[in-house]
Amino acid sequence: MKALDQVVSTMTEAAKAQLGKDWQQLSAYATDQFKLLGVTLAGLEQLRSSGAITPEQAKQDLLIAKNTTQMILVTESGLAELTVKKAIDSAFDAILDVVDEVLDIPFL
Amino acid sequence: MTRQLLRIFLLCWLASILIACQSLSMPPYDAKTDQLLTQTQHMTDKLLLDVEANLGLKKNRYASYGEQYKTILANLYVIRSRASALPHNQTTAKQITILMDSIRQLQTRHKLGFKHRAEIVHLQNLIDQQYQAVLKMELSKPKEAV
Numbered sequence: 001m002k003a004l005d006q007v008v009s010t011m012t013e014a015a016k017a018q019l020g021k022d023w024q025q026l027s028a029y030a031t032d033q034f035k036l037l038g039v040t041l042a043g044l045e046q047l048r049s050s051g052a053i054t055p056e057q058a059k060q061d062l063l064i065a066k067n068t069t070q071m072i073l074v075t076e077s078g079l080a081e082l083t084v085k086k087a088i089d090s091a092f093d094a095i096l097d098v099v100d101e102v103l104d105i106p107f108l
Numbered sequence: 109m110t111r112q113l114l115r116i117f118l119l120c121w122l123a124s125i126l127i128a129c130q131s132l133s134m135p136p137y138d139a140k141t142d143q144l145l146t147q148t149q150h151m152t153d154k155l156l157l158d159v160e161a162n163l164g165l166k167k168n169r170y171a172s173y174g175e176q177y178k179t180i181l182a183n184l185y186v187i188r189s190r191a192s193a194l195p196h197n198q199t200t201a202k203q204i205t206i207l208m209d210s211i212r213q214l215q216t217r218h219k220l221g222f223k224h225r226a227e228i229v230h231l232q233n234l235i236d237q238q239y240q241a242v243l244k245m246e247l248s249k250p251k252e253a254v
Contacts, residue, residue, distance in 0.1 A: 060217035075241040078199030
């Protein structure tokens with residue numbers, strides 16, 4: 001198998017090309033996940049070369065590992081959105097008094 | 109005049125904030141989803157621990173566990189239906205879809221057979237990471253309606 005760094009680098013470049021400007025948002029945790037996927041791949045290669053598992057079994061294991069990577073990225077993206085929402089709520093709550101005074105709208 | 113301009117500015121700003129909040133709205137934490145998911149994770153972990161304990165025995169074969177897989181998938185269908193019914197809950201619904209796909213992959217993998225403990229432990233870690241991610245998302249949601 002190619003060196004682990006090379007595998008991770010190949011995955012990262014492919015994801016970058018697909019995501020374009022959105023890559024910056026995901027890069028922090030995507031790179032870690034690609035490293036974990038690379039480690040999984042290396043582990044499967046060992047099991048395969050020792051004859052412990054068949055190619056079909058290795059394929060299924062890899063699909064579950066791929067799903068795990070997807071799950072982590074979907075989760076991190078959802079959590080980031082939730083953080084933005086909380087920040088907007090906090091900013092809005094902080095100026096309720098001003099809004100009440102200037103617009104005469106009793107929000108609370 | 110200045111006060112009038114300030115009012116107009118604040119109204120525009122409020123409108124933009126409300127639109128932003130609407131597009132980013134998320135449902136509050138759902139205790140039922142948390143409870144069902146935890147139960148389903150327990151069932152999945154128990155299944156894999158049984159498979160590991162029965163390595164090398166006839167009981168280890170997929171045929172002995174078919175009903176358990178069906179129950180796990182049925183639970184996940186219920187959780188996904190609930191998640192999809194809640195507004196602005198697309199992330200959780202998507203997470204459950206990925207988890208269901210992984211359980212189906214695990215079923216297929218089980219049909220191909222397990223011979224070594226390392227194979228099962230590795231897959232259990234991956235599946236547990238997926239359950240934890242869904243729970244992490246649920247527990248991060250606000251505890252009260254927003």
